Amino acid sequence: MVIVFNVIVSQIINYHFPSSLLNYTPVCRLSAFLQGLxxxxxxxxxxxxxxxxFVAICLNKLKMRYCTERMANVVICTITVLIILVNIPLSFRYKSTYILNKVQWGCQTITxxxxxxxxxxxxxxxxxxxxxxxxPLFLLLNSLTARHILVANRARRALKSSSSDGVGKLSSDHxxxxxxxSIVLLFTISGSFVVLSVPISVIHICVGFTSLLAYQGSTSFSLALRATFLLxxxxxxTNTCIYTLTQRRFREEMKNLVKSPYSLLRKLHK
Incomplete structure (x- = not known):
């Protein structure tokens, strides 16, 4: 969705095709809503x-009740509904730039x-x-998960070292x-998420306290805004790419997803 609405629609089509159907005011408002969503x-x-x-690794008692397909569906639906409600006002942030033949064109921020x-x-x-x-939630949960893994590693090393051939077992302990x-993966995800997300937070703070949106003609602010939007x-x-590169089961599922249309075609052909 981000690639489609925030990159292709907002940055490529709107820029290179300013007279397209996306420039209709109702469509423009819908596009703004979908970008925020x-x-x-x-x-x-x-x-x-x-x-x-975090629950799957650290909370074994809660794992059996929480890490289920039904709970995943509930969480996804709940998050989606709440975020839709938060972003509905974005559609009313804009008004038409001009009216041509009784048709509203363009979007500009209301006064x-x-x-x-x-x-x-x-x-x-x-x-x-x-x-x-x-x-903060992301950093806290990944830190607690990494801490749990480190504690488990120390306990496992202690058990292995207590045996007669513990050194050899440690060197080949898969x-x-x-x-x-997993720890490297957690810190990589956390670091990339924070580095790429914090700059837009700074822009939000600047806008909230200084009303910088009124000065978008400023070259420096415009460049900063574009850079943070890119990040x-x-x-x-990034998380999808990281998991695709590092997780074997994730790669297998992606391969199955890509192969499924061809498998269906083969069955139909037979």
Whole structure:
């Protein structure tokens, strides 16, 4: 969704085809809504998956009840509904730029966007829900998961070392190697998520306190805004790439997904 709405539609089609159907005011408003929705869905699905992994690794008693397909569906639906409700006002942030033959064209921010306390509250809710809350949660959950893995590793080393040939077993212990890989993976995901998400948070703070949106003509601010938007869009796909490269089961599922249409065609042909 981020790639389609925030990159292809917003940055490529709107820029290179300014007279396309996307320039109709109703379509433009819908596009703004879908852009905000996709970014926040990406962020919160990542956070929900991080919590799911934390429960699966660290909380064995809760694991049997929480890590189920039914609970995953409930979490996904709940997050989706809440984020849709948060982003509905984005459609009303814009008005038409001009009217041609009784048709509304273009989108421009309404006059009271920067001065209205209601819109200010919505900006803070959006910023809080998209960056200020997920980042600390993400770091906390991954830190607790990594700590749990490290404690388990120390216990396993102690048990292995107590045996007569413990040194040889430690050097060839695939479980310890797998856990070390998991820790590296956790810190890689956490680091990339924070580095790519924090800059847009800084922009949100600047906008909230100084109303910088009124000065988008500034070259430096415009460049900063574009750079942070690029990083924010990039952060939506880094986790997928990392898991694809490192997780064998994830790669197998991706292969099955790609092969499924061809398998169906073969069955139909037979």
């Amino acid at each position: 996709s970014i926040q869905l990406s962020t919160w699905f990542t956070t929900a998956f991080t919590f799911d992994r 009271g966007y920067l001065t209205s306390p209601i819109w200010a509250a919505h900006r803070w809710v959006t910023s809080f829900s998209s960056t200020f809350l997920p980042i 479980e310890l190697k797998s856990r070390r890989t 924010m869009c990039t952060s939506s796909c």
